[in-house]
Amino acid sequence: MKKPRTLAWRRKKKPEADRLLPVFIYNSPDDSKKYYILSIRGNGLWDEIWGNIALESDLNTVAGASFDHKSETPGLGAEIKDNPGFPAQFANKKIFNDKGEFVSVIVRKGGARDPQHEVDAITGSTITSNGVSEMINRGITNYKPYLDKIKRAN
Numbered sequence: 001m002k003k004p005r006t007l008a009w010r011r012k013k014k015p016e017a018d019r020l021l022p023v024f025i026y027n028s029p030d031d032s033k034k035y036y037i038l039s040i041r042g043n044g045l046w047d048e049i050w051g052n053i054a055l056e057s058d059l060n061t062v063a064g065a066s067f068d069h070k071s072e073t074p075g076l077g078a079e080i081k082d083n084p085g086f087p088a089q090f091a092n093k094k095i096f097n098d099k100g101e102f103v104s105v106i107v108r109k110g111g112a113r114d115p116q117h118e119v120d121a122i123t124g125s126t127i128t129s130n131g132v133s134e135m136i137n138r139g140i141t142n143y144k145p146y147l148d149k150i151k152r153a154n
Contacts, residue, residue, distance in 0.1 A: 021143055026054070035063050036150070038143050042135025044128040047071045049080065049135060053090070059147050062105060065090035067132065077128030089119035095140055102144060104137040 024037040034057045041050045051067035065087045067080040079086055093105045094116045103117050107129045112118035121129035140147075 040139025076125040
């Protein structure tokens, strides 16, 4: 008997114990700075979205971000990739609050209110913007054990 068909994203999801999370470490040419680049995946309005978040060596400050998509609407959700101003907003945001608690970076509709932890959403693209928030939150949460291990080692 054949298995029933499932959604594409469910077929791609491996059991948690089998997941490998790539971490890229970049050292500046003069070795004065180290960056940790985390790969993240999520869902936009129409299909998959993905990206990379680069953290500075403090493992709290976002050095930069990049995003891409499979089939978001041009001029709306596709702006996560096509508008360089969107990912540029993530630079210098913090993923932990002053108490050391993980808070992520939120994409907020109607304008960012917390300059340390929020960026402006894309006008007319609420579902994709929410997908980016969720993708970042879940993605960094998955990497948190590794980030904690690096912090303890330093």
